[in-house]
Amino acid sequence: MSASSHNTSKHKKSRRNDSADSNRKRPVCCPVAGIGASAGGLAAFKTFFKNMPEDSGMAFVLVPHLDPSHQSLMVDLLSRQTTMPVCEIQNGMSIDRNHVYVIPPAKYLSVQNDHLSLSTPPEPSRLDTAIDYFLRSLAQDQQERAIGIILSGTSSHGSVGLQAIKANGGMVMVQRPDTAEYDAMPQNAIKTGIVDYILSPAEMPATLSRYVQHAYVSGAWAPLDPAPTELEQLDRVLGLLKAHTKYDFRYYRKNMILRRVQRRMGLNQIDQLVNYSEFLRKKPDEASNLLRDLLIGVTGFFREPEAYRILQQRVIPQWIKRKDDEQYIRIWIPGCATGEEAYSLAMLIVEAYTEAHTPLKLQIFASDIDETALEFARHGLYPVSAAADIPPERLRRFFTLTGSHYQVNKQIRELVVFAEQNLISDAPFSKLDLISCRNLLIYLEPEVQQKVISLFHFALNEDGHLFLGSSETVGRHVDLFETVSKKWRVFRRVGPTRRDIVDFPVTSGFKLAGLSPSPVNTRGTPDINFAELTRRHLLDDYAPASVLISRKYEVLYFQGPTGDFLEAPTGQPTHDLIAMSRQGLPTKLRAACHKAIQNEQLVSDSSARVKHNNHWQPCIITVKPIIEPKQAEGLLLVTFQKLDIKDAESGLETEASPVEESSLVRQLEYELKVTRDDLQSTIEDMESSNEELKASNEEIMSMNEELQSANEELETSKEELQSLNEELSTVNSQLQDKVDELDNAHNDMSNLLNSAEIATLFLDTDLCIRQFTSATGKLLGLLSSDIGRPISTFATDFSSSDMLQDAARVLQNLTPLENEFHVSSGAYYLRRIQPFRTADNRIEGLVITFFNITRRVEGEQQSRRMATILHDSDDAITLLDLDGKISAWNRGAEKLYGYTEAEAQKMTIYDLLPKEQQDDTREYLKRITQGESITSLNSDRLTKDGRLLTVWITVTALHNEAGQTVALATIERDISERLQLDELKVQTERLLNMVEHLPAGAVYLEKDRLRINRATEEITGYSRHELTTPDQWFNRLYGERAAENRHYYEQERKAGFSRQSDPTLLTRKNGEQRYIEYAGYKYEDREVWILYDVTQRHLSESALHDREERLQAVMNNAAEAIVVIGLDGVITDFNLTAQKIFGYAANEAIGRNVSLLMPSPYREEHDGYLARYKKHRVAHIINQPREMSGMREDGLIFPMELTVTEVDHLGAYVGLIRDLSEQKALERQIAEISTQEQERIGQEIHDGLGQQLTGLSMIASSVQRQLANRRLPEAEKLNELNQQLQLAIKNARALSHGLVPVPVTSEGLKDALRLLVKSVKSATGIECTFDAGDSINIEDRTVATQIYRIALESVNNAVKHAGASEIHINLKTGQDEFDISIKDNGCGFQLDKEAKDGIGLRIMQYRAGIIGCQLSIESSPGEGTLVKCKREANSPDLHFKRKGDALKPVSG
Secondary structure, three states: OOOOOEOOOHHHHOOOOHHHHHHOOOOOOOOEEEEEEOOOHHHHHHHHHHOOOOOOOOEEEEEEOOOOOOOOOHHHHHHOOOOOOEEEOOOOOEOOOOEEEEOOOOOEEEEEOOEEEEEOOOOOOOOOOHHHHHHHHHHHHHHHHEEEEEOOEOOOOOHHHHHHHHHOOOEEEEEOHHHOOOEHHHHHHHHOOOOOEEEOOOOHHHHHHHHHOOHHHHOOOOOOOOOHHHHHHHHHHHHHHHHHHOOEOOOEOHHHHHHHHHHHHHHOOOOOHHHHHHHHHHOOHHHHHHHHHHOOOOOOOOOOHHHHHHHHHHHHHHHHHHOOOOOOEEEEEEOOOOOHHHHHHHHHHHHHHHHHOOOOOEEEEEEEOOHHHHHHHHHOEEEHHHHOOOOHHHHHHHEEEEOOEEEEOHHHHOOEEEEEOOOOOOOOOOOEEEEEEOOOHHHEOHHHHHHHHHHHHHHEEEEEEEEEOOOOOOOOOOOOEEEEEOOOOEEEEOOOOOHHHOOOOOOOOOOOOOOOOOOOOOOOOOOOOHHHHHHHHHHHHHOOEEEEEOOOOEEEEEEOOHHHOEOOOOOOOOOEHHHHEOOOOHHHHHHHHHHHHHHOOOEEEEEEEEEEOOEEEEEEEEEEEOOOOHHHOOOEEEEEEEOOHHHHHHHHHHHOOOOOOOHHHHHHHHHHHHHHHHHHHHHHHHHHHHHHHHHHHHHHHHHHHHHHHHHHHHHHHHHHHHHHHHHHHHHHHHHHHHHHHHHHHHHHHHHHHHHOOOEEEEEOOOOEEEEEOHHHHHHHOOOHHHOOOEHHHOOOOOOHHHHHHHHHHHHHHOOOEEEEEEOOOOOEEEEEEEEEEOOOOOEEEEEEEEEEOHHHHHHHHHHHHHHHHHHHOOOEEEEEOOOOEEEEEOHHHHHHHOOOHHHHOOOEHHHHOOHHHHHHHHHHHHHHHOOOOOOEEEEEEEOOOOOEEEEEEEEEEEEOOOOOEEEEEEEEEEOHHHHHHHHHHHHHHHHHHHHHOOOOEEEEEEOOEEEEOHHHHHHHOOOOOOOOOHHHHHHHHHHHHHHHHHHHHHHHHHOOOOOOOOOEEEEOOOOOEEEEEEEEEEEOOEEEEEEEEOHHHHHHHHHHHHHHHHHHHHHHHOOOEEEEEEOOOEEEEEOHHHHHHHOOOHHHHOOOEHHHHOOOOHHHHHHHHHHHHHHHOOOOOEOOOEEEEEEOOOOOEEEEEEEEEEEHHHOEEEEEEEEOHHHHHHHHHHHHHHHHHHHHHHHHHHHHHHHHHHHHHHHHHHHHHHHHHHOOOHHHHHHHHHHHHHHHHHHHHHHHHHHOOOOOOOOOHHHHHHHHHHHHHHHHOOEEEEEOOOOOOOOOHHHHHHHHHHHHHHHHHHHHOOOOOEEEEEEEEEOOEEEEEEEEOOOOOOHHHHHHHOHHHHHHHHHHHHOOOEEEEEEOOOOOEEEEEEEOOOOOOOOOOOOOOOOOOOOO
16 A cells, blocks of 8 residues: 655654543643733733633633732732632642633742642743743643633743644634734744634634633543544545645554544534534645644754763764764754754764864754745744753854844754655665654554664664654564663664565555454454465475575575574574585585576576485575565575485486495585586686676777877867967957947947936846946946946845845746836836847846836826725715716715625616616716716615615716717715704704793803803893803803813713713802803703702802812922821822822822831831830820831832821821932932042042152152261251151041042952051050951942941040940941941940930931931940941842942932
8 A cells, every 4th residue: 555645743742642642531620721921911911801701611820921029910900800710829729710820920830730830930041931831831731721822922932832732732822913012922923833823812712712612622522442433534534634735644543643633623613523524625724724733743952851961972972983084974863843853963963073073074864744844944043932951051052042033053054954755655864873763653553663663774874873752662673773771762773784674665565454444254253364374384384495585695584494404603693594504505505596696587406415414415406586576676585495315316326327336426426516516607707707808908909099099180180270270360350340340339239228318237147247327327326347246245225135036036037027116215116137148049147127117106106096085085986887887986985875896886876776766867877978967966875774865966977089978977975964954953943942931041052152041141141142152151151260161061071961060150240150050961963051050059068168178289289298097007198299209199099008108017017006006105206207218109119208297186197208219319429429529539649649748758868868978967857857758648648548448449348447446456455346247348439438437437436435445346238238336335425415416426327318228326324335327128218339330219
């Protein structure tokens, strides 16, 4: 049976074994939809769940891209869109239907046995995204119940996970890119080619609901043993698939095929296999979809790294040692899918060659039947998440990051050849060192598996290796391979090539079992192959001993009792026939085989004798060449047959003399005869060789004669060349004449091309410039010096790449091409490329012409614009022939009458008319065609939905060049509403009469005209002639408040007057003010206002509101934020300034606990503080201004000043809050500028004044020594001067250190504090210590300087004022936090007094404040003093500034 169309699918890389589908229990949980999104995903989530029914039967797991440093609000936001429970996932949470689960920030999510498992994200170097990580685990755990959905987002997140979903039988859905805010994630998912549905978020729920109800997803099918009827239908499906796609899947495991078919049935909502086969027959496109499902595979780089490590350590080094410099390592990867495995092996071997310092010799053949996958593999461009399993060093070495993808480097791509090849039906690659065929065989029938293993043995070199999947083995062919790694399925080829077990194609002779019902055994006995049974017994009983050998005498098969003729020789085991022959047979066998091979016919020798059991046995040797089948051509069948001794002796007697000879003589004669035959055979071979040598000698003699003849011909040619030289002189003069003619022709052609103003460019076959016209030079910017240069090197004002591609196509196809383009100046050109043909019809390049078609294009554009205007006109425009048939119909006509243009073109104008008007219309058309002018008329028209319209029609007759009417154009406009308006006017007059006599005030408004009744005149004091427009109404009755009341009215009008208005104050004509309420009623474009005078009622109510409004105005206009809370801590008032500071609207803050505005730990401690205050009445904050931290709505922490006042009689607390962010930032900037200025001055003192004083000191010392040597009295004065200079140097250094206390060293602050301690000890003798432990250095010089000055001030106070004998400085620093304390055992002081009067304490507090620290002092008389300056990591003020960072507050 032929299997030429049999294919090798990309199932190879899938981790899931579909053949085991039927062996697992059916799921008991619900379908699970994993939804991934990034930027723009929230809007898609909302739309999705707004349309999802609450009882869908599914569970939804959301994996959006969340900020790991902020709490997610996704649960709260989505809870408003669906009635299903929405919760944030906790570790170990079980999955329930009709629930929505949201991943928490900074976590990775997986599914294990229907439970959700959270884990810490992997190291940053790992490229696996949270979305891909979850979708992979969902695919492995849920199988066909898994649903992968990708919504809006950037990059390629989710693409790898979707492939796992599809490979495991799940469904893949992607948001339609044009509905996504960011379409990168949907676009990349669609590019994988595995998406089942591309829908908008609003369309997805309905499709999902239908899909999960299908038996494939709900678990109603359990195809463990498909029934014969199902197999018949499956056979039919595969037949249709083969007919449409040429691929034959009948050699695949039935359960795997059936599950993939059932998945397609689920997607198409088909319940029966017979219906699906009919669906497949009617819709050929479904065959392509089914093929894609069967070809789905999941692959990856370095899958199962341990297996690759076995190759790296135990296999590849052997190859490199064994190969010489000219030998290549050859590898074949059948079923390579998208190429990840091929590139992985290439990287391993390149690394091995690099380590061995050996030139790279590598060939990798990667094959598959899916051309789309092969094209993907050739580009080597993979999503970032696909590189998650690649070690970072390999990623850097072998990949290049391009956008959101990694591309395999060109060096690796060039090592791999990707080819379309069918493992089953095509010939294999040969002479290979490795075949990597992982997870492919598990999808094939067992018989086909074994034949493929035989094929691999044939294709491998000796000691070649086979690399299989973890669930695959070599089966029964253990004699062909030995195991290198049992766990990772690495095998080494052993034994010689076995042609007898190799079939091309693999499926030749293979019986397709299981896809059609087996014949029923009606006899009740086991099935018996009677032909095989008969053949086996005949061979055992009657066939002679025989062996099948190759032409190298290698035994391939034994049949019958060959032990009488063959025996295993001593030494290494062998299959060589001659070596195994018993005594007496080798010479005979060799001679018979040689003769059979030479003559290609059967050879029989009955004179042979074999020694067996110490006596000679006569026998017959027969050698038969094998011709059929073709694959066995070249083999020999050797048979041995014993002769009866009597027959043998009688035969010998007839040949020998009548005298009886002894046994020894007969044996010697026999051996002599054999030797003679061998010698004769050798002589014949020698004679044949001699004849060949003679023939070779004759050929050499013939060649010698030919060389002599050639020498003579060369002499003759020399004479001919001299003659030819003379002829060339003559031809040269003729050519000169031709050159002159060509010059004239060239001048004529140049003038013709330049005068025609057509840009023309001539290129040779290499696309280099041969010539061009002046117009071309202007268009392309060419100079005469550019002739000979490639056209590709010039930058043009249009796409030159398209021109180069078209030029190459014309050179290849020799067919002219035309293309239109425009340049930046706005001009349009027609580019025509055609071959440059010589007079003898040779192609020597291209001619490219550029025609300026700007006028033509602009005319066409103008025509299209006019056509668009007519087509999009709101008036109905029709074109009729003279019989009334409609030939054209614009969009306005479609809107007016309801018929599409296609429908209208099948109609006549009479189909739109009532029957009673059809005759009149025919008469009108007849009169118009006869030349009568009827420009416009009114007529009735019937719409598609049965409505009757009255239309105004303008008719225009269209004439041909002869002036004859050939068609009619009509413009038709609906005037039904205008006629209805006339009727409404009558009704309006009646309504106005009723309104006039209403007891309440009434105002009628129509088209900005007012009409008021008598009651309104009494209320306003104006007559109806004085209030005729809304402007008069508002300006006269409301005066300065006219604009405000007009605005309020407009808002109510837009709302449809949904409620009665609030009382408004109007001023009567006499100046009296009245309050009115009005209710408005709107009918189409008319309004009626009913007015009520509520002056007395309002005056009593307004007094109550005035006080409340004044208080509210005070709050809203206060510069400080005002927050009022109840005794329970719940916010009751929240003014505008508070809203601006904290970012909450009033309605968002009121009703919530005030801890909402506090960061941790204050948030958690606040309620406890309130309870303690209410119980003990001990205030720490109330009535005491205090700096503390607040937290805005976006989570940002900022500094603020808080003053809390208790209002006892109202049971409330009032908080006044001032935002200190800008103040702190300004103080920080001032401190930094001050620090920088001090550093500059200190540096100038140290480097300038200090160096000058040092120089003066050195000069003075030198002069003093010279004067002292001369014993002059001035030496003593110079000595005093030198001492003063030393003192000045010391003071300058002290001043410089005071200005720059923190040195620029690796230790910074710690060095400065150590120096301070040392100076205190040396100057005062006080025991002063410093402990910094393992604190890190504070790199911000401003922060370090302020800390040092706080410590310096504290130490000075302890030394000068406290009389301390011990001072201890302790410093602890961490990432963005520090804590420094200075403790002494001095006399202490009264804190209240010092805080009030002491300037030193205020300076220390100021220094702490500008760097975001909390300063605390603990002291009392006689108890010593403890000064602490502390900054926590979550401080709202200013973080430590790294070197080079800009100074700015964290709060923004």
